[in-house]
Every structure is written in C-alpha cells, then in structure tokens.
Amino acid sequence: QVDLVESGGGVVQPGRSLRLSCAGSGFIFSVYGIHWVRQAPGKGLEWVAGMSYDGNNKYYADSVKGRFAVSRDNSKNMLYLEMNSPRADDTAVYFCVKDRGPSIPVTVTSGMDVWGQGTTVTVSS
Amino acid sequence: SYVLTQPPSVSVAPGKTATVTCGGHYIGSKSVHWYRQKPGQAPVLVVYDDKDRPSGIPERFSGVNSENTATLTISRVEPGDEADYYCQVWENSGEVLFGGGTKVTVL
Numbered sequence: 001q002v003d004l005v006e007s008g009g010g011v012v013q014p015g016r017s018l019r020l021s022c023a024g025s026g027f028i029f030s031v032y033g034i035h036w037v038r039q040a041p042g043k044g045l046e047w048v049a050g051m052s053y054d055g056n057n058k059y060y061a062d063s064v065k066g067r068f069a070v071s072r073d074n075s076k077n078m079l080y081l082e083m084n085s086p087r088a089d090d091t092a093v094y095f096c097v098k099d100r101g102p103s104i105p106v107t108v109t110s111g112m113d114v115w116g117q118g119t120t121v122t123v124s125s
Numbered sequence: 126s127y128v129l130t131q132p133p134s135v136s137v138a139p140g141k142t143a144t145v146t147c148g149g150h151y152i153g154s155k156s157v158h159w160y161r162q163k164p165g166q167a168p169v170l171v172v173y174d175d176k177d178r179p180s181g182i183p184e185r186f187s188g189v190n191s192e193n194t195a196t197l198t199i200s201r202v203e204p205g206d207e208a209d210y211y212c213q214v215w216e217n218s219g220e221v222l223f224g225g226g227t228k229v230t231v232l
Contacts, residue, residue, distance in 0.1 A: 035221070037168075045160070045168065045211050047221040059219035062126070095167060108215040111158040111173030118167060 002026040002114050004096045009119030015085055020119060022079040022096030027114075030054070030074040033103020035112060036081050038092035038121075048094070049081065050109070053102040064090075086123045093118040127216055129224035136230045143199040145227045147212030150193060157195040158213045159188060161206075162226075168211065172197060199229070207231045 008020040022034070035050035049070040050059045058070055069082040079096060095118045101110030130148040137143040147157060159172040171182050175190040185200045199206055212224040 037223075044209075044226040045162070045223045047213075047223060050219075050221065057219075059221070061220060100170075100173060105219065107156075108219055109158070109213070109221050110156075111170050111179075112160075112168075112213075113170045113173075113179055115167035115169070 002098070004098060004114055004116035006094065006096045006116045006119035009094065009121045011122045011124060012083070012086055013125050014087060014123055018083045018086060018121065020081040020083065020094055020096075020121070022081075022116060024077045024079070024096075024098065027098070029077040031102065033099035033101060033109070034072060034079045035097045035099060035103070035109070036070065036079075037095045037097050037112070037115075038090075039095070039118075040089070040092040043092075046092070050099070050103055051079070052104050057103065057105055059103075059108055083121070086121070088123050091121060091123050093120050126220070127214070127222055129212055129214065129222055131210075131212060131224040131227045133225070134228045134230065136232055137199075137202045138232045139202055139204060141202055143202050143206070143229055145197040145199075145210050145212075145229065147195040147197070147224050148193055149195070149214065152195050152214065153190050153192045155190075155214045157188065157190050159186075159197045160211045160213065161208045162211065163208045171210075202229075202231055204231050 036048040096116040097112040098114035160168040162168040172188040
C-alpha cells in the first residue's frame with residue numbers, strides 16, 4: 001500500500017525553526033518527485049515546495065522562498081521541510097504529496113496522486 | 126504571477142451534471158490537474174493532464190482544457206460528489222499553483 005506519513009508538526013514561536021518529516025512507503029521513493037502543500041484553517045490549498053526525484057531540483061513558492069528548505073534522503077525514503085523564521089501566516093496543515101512523475105524542470109508536476117494525512121503547524125508566541 | 130480563477134460555489138441536483146471552471150491566461154497551453162477534497166480529508170487527484178483519470182476515478186469525471194478555460198465536468202452527480210474541487214497548473218519558473226477552489230453542493 002502506497003503511503004506517506006508526516007511528522008514534526010506542533011506549536012512553534014515566530015522566528016524559531018521547525019523541521020517536518022515525511023516517510024514514504026509502498027513505492028519506489030527515489031523515482032518520484034515529492035511536494036509539500038499546505039492548507040490554512042478554512043482556506044484553500046497552497047503549494048509550498050517540491051523536489052525532483054533525485055534531489056537535484058528544488059522549487060519554492062514565493063511566500064516561503066529564502067525561509068523554508070526542502071531536502072530528501074532516498075536511502076531512507078524520507079522528505080524534509082525545514083521551516084526557518086516561521087510567521088503567523090505559515091500556520092496550516094502541511095501535506096506531504098507524491099508526484100506522478102519525477103518533477104524535473106520540464107514537468108514540475110504531472111499531478112499529485114498520493115497525499116499524506118497532514119501534520120498541523122501552529123506559529124504562535 | 127499567474128492566477129487561476131474558480132467560481133466559489135456550484136450547486137447541482139442529483140443525477141444532473143456539474144461543471145467547474147478554471148480560468149487562466151492561455152491556460153490551454155498548460156497541463157491542468159484537478160483535485161477533490163472532502164471535509165476533514167486529504168485531497169484526491171481526479172483528473173490529470175487536462176483529461177486523464179487516475180485508476181479508481183469513475184468515468185463520470187471528465188476534463189477539457191482550451192484557450193483560457195479548463196473545465197471539470199461531473200456527470201450523473203451523486204451525493205458523495207459533494208466536496209471542494211481545485212485546479213492546478215505549474216509554471217516554467219518551477220512554481221505550482223492552485224485555484225481558489227470551488228465548493229460543489231449537491232441539492
């Protein structure tokens with residue numbers, strides 16, 4: 001069974017750091033691009049960041065560029081999101097999402113076909 | 126940056142056809158993906174690359190994309206189709222965008 005499980009969410013103070021993790025199973029992790037998508041309370045979906053299958057290409061939304069960093073360890077089937085200098089408007093449920101394709105620059109997403117259940121991040125003092 | 130425009134809501138009677146639009150400048154030149162999200166659940170991909178369906182998605186879900194509008198059509202609507210629907214594209218800059226979402230209500 002294909003699955004993604006996020007962890008690491010919680011309450012973080014503005015300006016502190018938080019690292020989210022995502023564990024993949026049931027598929028060849030190293031072949032597919034992986035993304036982070038978030039959803040603020042009562043709001044729509046917002047793509048945050050993505051990474052190509054091999055980790056060589058990273059993509060970020062303007063709203064997090066320079067503050068968040070995505071990385072992956074294909075030997076452990078893990079994806080990470082380092083949230084630096086979080087702000088109140090980063091409060092959201094963060095989903096780890098598998099792409100149908102490798103997420104290389106010629107096709108950043110071929111559609112996102114597997115979603116984790118999400119981990120909640122609350123930025124508050 | 127690129128903007129995707131969806132109607133906030135669409136209402137449809139059971140058994141009828143629901144149409145959800147996604148407007149964008151020359152969106153017909155991009156690949157559009159569609160997601161369904163029910164309350165309290167993670168989204169599910171229902172259409173990818175404008176018109177293709179993942180395994181397990183019924184043929185009642187179809188998509189087209191032309192010029193400045195992409196459209197998701199749900200035929201023979203069932204109560205279980207009630208959900209929020211989002212369109213998605215990617216830009217050459219590497220950015221991925223979602224539309225604002227459309228709440229489909231089954232009357």
